[in-house]
Amino acid sequence: MIELARHVGVFVPQRGTKAELVAALARSEQIRTRSLVGWMGRDELRAACQALGVNASSRARHELAERLLQALGDRKSAPPTGLFGAPSAQRLTPVKGDIALVRQRQYLVEDVVPPGAPNEATRVDLVCLDDDAQGVRLSVLWEIELGAKVLQPEAEGLGTVASLDPPRRFAAYFHALTWSSVTATRADLFQAPFRAGIKLLDHQLTPLKKALELPRANLFIADDVGLGKTIEAGLVMQELALRQRVDFVLVVCPAALCLQWRGEMEKRFGQRFEIMGRELVARRRRERGFGVNTWSTHNRFIVSYQTLRRPDYREPLLAHLGPRMKKSLLVLDEAHTAAPASASLYAVDSHLTSMIRDELGPRFENRLFLSATPHNGHSNSFSALMAMLDPQRFTRGVPIQAGSRALSAVMVRRLKRDLQALGKSDFPVRSVVRIALEREGDGFRARYFEAEPGKAERRAAEVALGPVGAPELELSRLLAEYTEVMKPGRGRGRLVFINLQKRLLSSVEAFHRTLSAHAARVGSGAVSADPRASQERTAAEGAQLDLRIDARGSGSPSGALRPEPPIARRPPEEDEDAYGVDDEQRDVEDAAEVASASTALAPPDGRARELLQRMLDLSRQHRHRPDAKVVALLHWLRAELCPGVSVPGGERASGAWNDRRVILFTEYGDTMRYLQKALGAAVEDTDRGDERIAVFHGGMGDEAREELQRAFNGDPAEDPVRILIATDAAREGLNLQNHCADLFHVDVPWNPARMEQRNGRIDRTLQPAREVRCHYFVYPERAEDAVLEKLVGKVERIQRELGSLGEVVMANIERALSRGIDRSTADALDEAERLPELAETTRWELESQRADAATLRRDIDEARRILGRSRKVMDFREELLRDAIDVGLDLAGAGPLVPLDEKIEGQQAFALPPLPASWDRTLDSLRRPRRRDEPEWAWRKLPPQPVVFKALDRMGEDRVHLHLEHPFVQRILARFLAQGFGAQDLSRVTVVPDDRSGEPRVIAFGRLSLFGPGAARLHDELVAVAAPFRESGEGDHLKPTGTDEDRQAVAHLEELLTRVDRLPPVPEPLRRRLAKTAAADFGVLWRHVQDEADGRAHEAAQLLAARGAEEAEDLRQILRAQRAAIEDQLNVQLGLFDHLEGDTMKAQREQLESERQDMRKRLARIEDEIRNEPAELEALYAVSLKRLSPVGLVYLWPTTSF
Structure with missing residues (x-):
């Protein structure tokens, strides 16, 4: 009512x-x-x-x-007529609302402009209906457009039926149509999960459910690290695209994540994204001319934050978007980087904040933000970030209240421990392994202590390392004394000693490089620094010292030179912004910074000079020798990966490498190269020893990153790499868990968030191992290590217990460590956790959104029910898709898929049959990725990889999961969808043997489609009408009865099609007899199909109108609530900073004034939005075209009549 x-x-x-x-x-x-x-x-x-x-x-x-x-006695009123009446006569010129075939595509005629003079042509404005070009507009001059014609497939019915289709062929056609149906009448039906090559986890459906409930898909996915936010975002993108709510997508992310996004979207969802950068711009200009706007050449892009900051990329994007682009989606990954931030009382806008808020965000209709740490403790920062997401629900400077309905509507927030508490076993258990390097005579002993989350540490093992020098311990003592003597109370000079301390905790090599730079510039520079220090980073260096470990275990440079293993770097002409700073360049810059800061120090004299010289001599002597950490690593590699790894004092052994892999993380390029040399010498005599170590560093190009990730995730039987030495350039953006469950922090980063990011490379969704182990080293004798040990413990506890509060606490811990480690640092770390105001703000505004266990379980169960309901409506099963592909291959002139002897994770794998050369580009999606410098012609000779139909647990590249959006499947199914229009491979009539009924039945199918503005497909469904079949030849031989048997005929047909190969074949005389009457029989039932479609179309249009009205009213309420919140906030007195002075406080006060000014502007705009935007939203659900197309005819024939 x-x-x-x-x-x-x-x-x-x-x-x-x-x-x-x-x-x-x-x-x-x-x-x-x-x-x-x-x-x-x-x-x-x-x-x-x-x-x-x-x-x-x-x-x-x-x-x-x-x-x-x-x-009712109202005989004067004319009753409503049917929507789908008798077909009109064929017209040469279209009218508004017609369907036209132009340039081999189907278009809706939006407008017809008659010629203004006799010698002029009719202009016809069109919008495309084809699935792969939905909504694309075109204007043509009708009389001179070759091949253009008005389509009226309903007027022709099924055409001439020469013969019947085999049941399997019709089944493939029928299922292709069913799978392509969409509807906007209901938000509680999913399609995207069935059109994606993913191993779907229950919790990943909740963001999709929530996005479909929103009038605009403005959603913040704030799930914990490793829960699959990229997959969740991909599902939302896919569903919005299928419903024609999104045509243009821009993903903005850190540079390190661009390749990850492109690979995931293409492989998992069949969506091809272009990475915006110099290479793409140059390629488009070669293809289309220098004046082309690259942003206009595609509809899906990925761009890094660094690239987006540059005006030469940003301004063409803004020009392409216009004031606001219809059907557009902005995806902001690591969205917290765009929030205002400050270590002070009030967060201040950054340039990125202003750019996203003022220039980019308002031009997109839909926005999707992703971040595991959306709150930094500042209320105004959080409200500013949420206002970027949804400016109609949130306003800069207006605090977000606990339990806010506005926030709960647009945010999904789950922590890993929340899901584990529900009994979800999709995530591995993380064990933190502390390796204590304790002195033992003239050597060391490594003691392993392992702790699972929330459990006490236990001793796991211990290994005698033998005679190993301990220069790092002596250097630590000398540095502490030197710092005490030389360190100034304030100023740039303090940075020198902080950098020296950090580098010594990494390696003697890293320390020596920085110490040499300091010694060369401090005071008069008279200390005898290593004369080679200034030469070691020249481009001409192409060799390394051989760190062979002899049988007695002495590791010393032999002086022999051997080639440096190649390190892949970005092309010199590429942007540094796109690839990050090269680690070697960063080491040079750090050394230069230390050298520059050293000039501010007083010249060392007396004891200081003696200490400096002693540190230089000791570090120079030991910089290339394996330290205790390296020796412990070698013992671990020998025990866990390969018995043939050389260890000091160990006997030469042989043995094959097993399939396990390990990652070694370090903060510095100097330490990375030191590890590469030391471990390379230890493994070089093993099987394929020179291929077992890979390095990942800052400045790597796209191809090198992709190739390294493929090798490390690939099948260990095919890819020999076992050890990945990485700097923090690999701490984000890489999935490395496929065959790796062990990680070592060779040095503990002073930024605790980086440590968690490192762990996230293996501790994440789709980790096949049930346990991952994150190792770190400590020297119990070294004072600094006690602080770092405390830091590691805090990081683990923070991640386990504090949720988003962890980001606030870890930022404060980093600030505490930025002053260096001394006697007061342990207390400072404890103090860093005492943030009552920031912590309370975060807990109040964000953590209150986390659902309790019962609500979380209810949300997941509801999403699972929607998935089950959707599966039933869509009738998608992997075996049906496989059968459809076999039929499609047969139509293409090839044989069916070939079952392979091997099974992959318990499921059958298939090989593709030979296909014509015209399929080469389609088959590219089934080949292994092309390697660097591999000629395209040689790569194209490779056979397609085996295919499977269910997602695999591992993310390997050696098998391809075929899903509905895969390019190969799309090409197969496109042939079925074109039947009756551009393709005539099928008669669209079949007879199916029925072993359960004694009466023949006929089912006629039509496809009902409702289109909205811009030819957006609002509703699609197959309409079926069944009737008993009597061969009497009389006029009522096909008359639907409306009985249960008629209504259940379609379900019965589905069941028969699944086992048609096991039923008796239909006699050929019967097939020929039915073929002669099929066209006429379809014509008899077609008017009943029209009546049925009329009822369903009317019902769907009402549902669409009701949904549009409901969402419009919701938007009005949202805007009214926002207006009230702004008015309340503007009444708050501006006295927060009145008692403070200085430049910092001035900036914070200006920020507050700016936010209040923004509130006033927003308040002025709200009234216009209340008048206009709900109506615009409601119009999206207005039906502009109703279309009914013939689909096919099926005879169900009792086997007893054969």
């Missing part, structure tokens, strides 16, 4: 009782019988007829309406 009142424009109480609603409608003078009957759906008309004792047996709305009007 509320919908009826809305339809006729009568105000009724939204929360009134049924009696109150009836009374309000009865008092209205605006309701007329004719309009009321025209508005009623078929079921309502039937119910009204039955209530009046009128025959309600018809399926045609117009017949029921006519009977009802007559019963």
Whole structure:
């Protein structure tokens, strides 16, 4: 009744009782019988007829309406006519609303402009209906457009039926149509999960469910690290694209994540993204001319934050987007980087904040933000970030209240421990392994202590390392004394000693490089620094010292030179912004910074000079020798990966490498190269020893990153790499868990968030191992290590217990460590956790959004129910897709998929049959990735990889998961979808043997499509009408009865098609006889299909109108609530910084003033938005075209009649 009142424009109480609603409608003078009957759906008309004792047996709305009007005594009103009446005569010139075939595509005619003079042509404005070019606009001059014609497939029915299709062929065609159906009438049906090559986890459906409930898909996915936010975002993108709500997508992410995004979207969702950068711009200019705007050449892009900051990329993007691009989606990964930030009282906008908020964000209709750490403790920062996401729910400077309905509507927030508490076993258990390097005589002993989350540490093992020098311990003592003597109370000079301390905790090599730079510039520079220090980073260096470890275990440089293993670097002409700073360049810059800061120090004299010289001599002597950490690593590699790894004092052994892999993380390029040399010497005599170590560093190009990741994740039997030495350039953006469950922090980063990012490379979704182990080293004798040990413990506890509060605490811990490690640092770390105001703000505004266990389980269960319901509606099964592909291959002139002897994770794998050369580009998606410098012609000779139909647990590259959006599958199914239009491979008629019924039945199918503005497909479904078949030849031999048997015929057909190969074949004489009558039989049933479609179209249009009205009203309420919140906030007195002075406080006060000014501007805009935007939103659901196309005819023939 509320919908009826809305339809006729009568105000009724939204929360009134049924009696109150009836009374309000009865008092209205605006309701007329004719309009009321025209508005009623078929079921309502039937119910009204039955209530009046009128025959309600018809399926045609117009017949029921006519009977009802007559019963009500309203004989003057004409009943509504059917939507799909008799076909009109063939026209040469289209009219608005027609379907036209132009340039081999189907278009909706939006407008027809008659010629202004006799010698002019008719202009026809078109919008494309094809799935792969939905909404693309085109204007043509009709009379001179070759091949253009008005399509009326309903007028031709099924055409001439020469022979019947085999049941399997018709089944493939039927399922292709079913799988391509979409609807916007319901938010509780999913398609994207069935059109993605992913191993779907239950919790990943919740963001999709929430996005479909929103009028604009403005959603913040704030799940924990490793829960699959990229997959969740991909599902949302896919669903919005399928519903024609999104045409243009821009993903903005850190540079290190660009390749990850492109690979995931293409492989998992069949969506091809271009990475915006110099290479793409140059390629587009070669292809299309220098003046082309690269942003206009595709509809899906990925761009890094660094690249987006550059005006030469950003300004063409803004020009392409215009004031606001329709059907656009902005995806902001690591979205917290765009939030205002400050270590002070009030967060201040960055340049990135202003750029996203003022320039980029407002130009997109939909926004999707991703971050595991959305809150930095500042209320104004969080509200600013949420206002970028949804400016109609949130406003800069207006605090977000705990339990805010506005926030819960747009945010999904789950922690890993929340899901584990529900019994989810999709995530590995992380064990933190502390390796204590304890002195033992003239050597060391490594003791392993292992701790699982929330459990006490236990001793796991111990290994005698033998005689190993301990220069790092002596250097630590000398550095502490030197710092005490030389360190100034304040100023740039303090940085020198902090950098020296950090580098010594990494390696003697890293320390020596920085110490040499310091010694060369401090005071007069008279200390005898290593004369080679200034030469070691020249481009001409092409060799390394051989660090062979002899049988006695002494590791010393032999002086022999051997080639440096190649390190892949970005092309010299490429942007540094796109690839990050090269680690070697960063080491040079750090050394230069230390050298520059050293000039501010007093010249060392006396004891200071002696200490400096002693450190230089000791570090120079030991810089190339394996330290205790390296020796412990070698023992671990020998025990866990390969018995043939050389260790000091160990016997030469042989043995094969097993399939395990390990990652070694370090903060510095100097330490990375030191490890590469030391470990390379230890493994060089093993099987393929020179291929076992790979390095990942800053400055690597796209191809090198992709190739390294593929090798490390690839099948260990094919890819020999076992050890990955990486700097923090690899701490984000790489999935490395496929065959790796062990990670070593060779040095502990002073930025605790980086440590967690490192761990996230293996501790994440789709980690096949049940346990991952994260190792780190400590020297119990070294004072600094006690602090670092405390730091590691805090990081683990923070991640386990604090949620988003962890980001606030870790930022404070980093600030505490930025002053260096001394006697007060341990207390400073404890103090860093005491952030009552910031912690309370975060807990109040964000953590209150986390659902309790019962709510979380309920959300996941509801999403699972929607998935099950969607699967039933869509009728998607992997075996049906495989059968459709086999049929499609047969139509292409090839054989079916070939089963392989091997099974992959318990499922059958298949090889593709030989296909013509015209399929080469399609088959590229099935080949292994092309390697660097591999000629395209040679790569194309490679056979396609085996295919499977279910997602694999591992993310390897050696098998391809075929899903509905895969390019190969899309090409196969496109042939079925074109039947009756561009393709004529099928007659679209079949006969199916029926072993369960004694009466023949015929089912006629039509495809009902409802289109909205811009030819957006709002609703799609197959309409079926069944009738008993009597071969008497009389006029009623096909008359639907409406019995249960007729209604269940389609479900019965589905069941028969799954086992048609096991049923008796239909005799050929019967097939020929039915082929002769098929066209006529379809014509008899077609008018019933039209009546059925009319009822369903009317119902769908009502549902769409109701959803549009509901979302429009929701938007009005959101805007009114925002207006009230702004007005309240503007009444708050501006006295927060009145008692403070200085430049920092001035900036913070200006920030607050700016936010209040923004509130006033926002308040002024809200009234216009209340008047206009709900109406625009409601218009998206307005049906502009209803279309019914013939699909096919099926005879169900009893086997007893054969």
